Amino acid sequence: MTSPIDFESAEFVLRQSWEAHRQAFGPILEPAFTENQQVRILLINALNHISRREVKRGMELLKEIHPHCIYDEDRAAWAFFVGLCFEMGGAREQMLEWYERAGQIGHRFYLPYLKLAKAAHAATQLEKAKGYYKTAIACLLEMSENDRDEIILGSAYTNLTSCLTMLHQYAEAEIAWKAAQQYPDQPGADATAAILYAAMGNAEQVSEYIRRLKEKFPAWVAQTQQMTQQILSGTHPAFPPHK
Secondary structure (H helix, E strand, C coil): CCCCCCHHHHHHHHHHHHHHHHHHHHHHHCCCCCCCHHHHHHHHHHHHHHHCCCHHHHHHHHHHHHHHCCCHHHHHHHHHHHHHHHHHCCCHHHHHHHHHHHHHHCCCCHHHHHHHHHHHHHCCCHHHHHHHHHHHHHHHHHCCCCCCCHHHHHHHHHHHHHHHHHCCCHHHHHHHHHHHCCCCCCCCHHHHHHHHHHHCCCHHHHHHHHHHHHHHCHHHHHHHHHHHHHHHHCCCCCCCCCC
C-alpha cells in the first residue's frame, strides 16, 4: 500500500525552492509566468536541476516551458535561464548568446548584463562594454538597498571607469570613479584610478593612487607604475601624448 502524498510538505519544499531562486534571480524571475502557476512549478524544477549542474534535465524542462511563453517577461526569463543552463554546462559562447537575447527582449536583472559587459571589455569591444556596464549599474540601483550587492555595484563602476578611460572619455570616467567610491573598495581598484589620472595628465593624482596601491595591494604596483609612466611620457600606444 502506498503512503498518502503529503501535499503540505510538498508545497513547503516548492515555496522554499522558489524563495531561493527568487533571491538569486528576482528581477527577471518574479515578473515571469505570473498567470500560470503550473509553469512556475516546472520552472522551479528546471532551476533546481540547473543549480545542481544537471543541465541536460534542466534544458529538457525548459523546452517544455517554452510553448507557455506569452509575454516578453516570460520570454526574457526563459532566454536567460537557457543561457544559465549553458553557463552551468561550461558553454560560454552559447551563454553569452542567450544572455544577449534576453537583453534584447528586455529585463531589469543586472547579472547577465554584467557578464556581457565583462566579455565585451575583455574582447576590447569597448562601446558595447560601456553600454552593458551602464545597464547593469542602472538595474542594481533600481534594487532596494537590502537586496542589492554593493560590492558588485562598486566593481561595476570601477570596470566602467576602466572602459571609459580606454575610450578616452576621461570626464565621464572620473564621474564613474567618484561613484565607485561610495561603495566598498575593490582590491587593486586604485590601479584603475592611477591609469585614468595618467591619461588625464595628472601626475600628482597618479602618485597618490600608486601610494595607496603600495599600502593595500602591492602586487599591482610594478605593472601600474610601468603603464602610468608610459602614458605620462606619451609612449603608451593606447593613449595619445599630452599636449
